[in-house]
Amino acid sequence: GDSVTQMEGPVTLSEEAFLTINCTYTATGYPSLFWYVQYPGEGLQLLLKATKADDKGSNKGFEATYRKETTSFHLEKGSVQVSDSAVYFCALSVPGNTGKLIFGQGTTLQVKP
Amino acid sequence: NAGVTQTPKFRVLKTGQSMTLLCAQDMNHEYMYWYRQDPGMGLRLIHYSVGEGTTAKGEVPDGYNVSRLKKQNFLLGLESAAPSQTSVYFCASSQLPSTDTQYFGPGTRLTVL
Numbered sequence: 001g002d003s004v005t006q007m008e009g010p011v012t013l014s015e016e017a018f019l020t021i022n023c024t025y026t027a028t029g030y031p032s033l034f035w036y037v038q039y040p041g042e043g044l045q046l047l048l049k050a051t052k053a054d055d056k057g058s059n060k061g062f063e064a065t066y067r068k069e070t071t072s073f074h075l076e077k078g079s080v081q082v083s084d085s086a087v088y089f090c091a092l093s094v095p096g097n098t099g100k101l102i103f104g105q106g107t108t109l110q111v112k113p
Numbered sequence: 114n115a116g117v118t119q120t121p122k123f124r125v126l127k128t129g130q131s132m133t134l135l136c137a138q139d140m141n142h143e144y145m146y147w148y149r150q151d152p153g154m155g156l157r158l159i160h161y162s163v164g165e166g167t168t169a170k171g172e173v174p175d176g177y178n179v180s181r182l183k184k185q186n187f188l189l190g191l192e193s194a195a196p197s198q199t200s201v202y203f204c205a206s207s208q209l210p211s212t213d214t215q216y217f218g219p220g221t222r223l224t225v226l
Binding site for chain 1: 117146153154155158161163171203207212216218220
């Protein structure tokens with residue numbers, strides 16, 4: 001079945017460090033791919049998305065490229081800030097008319113000053 | 114706009130008790146979803162709805178029931194709570210399936226003793 005695998009956390013970085021969070025997926029058809037972020041005590045909010053192969057999603061300095069050949073959607077940011085500390089979820093949408101999302105297990109990022 | 118709201122924010126139940134979680138959205142979205150979030154497991158879909166009057170099972174539906182009598186509301190019921198249902202529950206909504214952003218509520222933390 002469809003699934004999403006994220007790198008294990010937690011990830012601890014110093015401010016201004018480069019961030020990569022790996023995400024790979026298994027899916028039938030052509031899913032859309034998403035990164036959601038969850039700040040402490042809050043619900044999830046969309047960070048970025050890509051709806052077809054080779055698309056690049058970007059927002060707030062974060063980027064991810066939909067790579068069909070490697071079934072990956074890795075999240076990157078060139079210079080993290082303390083305010084980026086959160087849990088990051090990679091997700092795919094099951095093709096069809098239901099809108100169902102399948103989430104990875106989440107990666108906790110802690111950025112230290 | 115309030116977006117997606119959830120009631121209550123916290124609840125403690127004893128095994129065997131029942132309760133209903135309410136989700137409301139003011140964005141006129143067609144699609145609504147209930148997820149549960151457990152440590153290390155990401156979010157898993159419980160039930161979803163593709164429009165008023167419709168419901169369908171997700172990945173982990175056992176022990177839960179749902180109703181969507183009004184387009185803006187999506188209710189999640191636990192008829193006989195079990196400790197395994199201790200979790201954080203999130204509601205989400207979207208206008209379109211597959212490629213569209215899902216908007217999440219702030220969550221309900223449920224503990225079953």
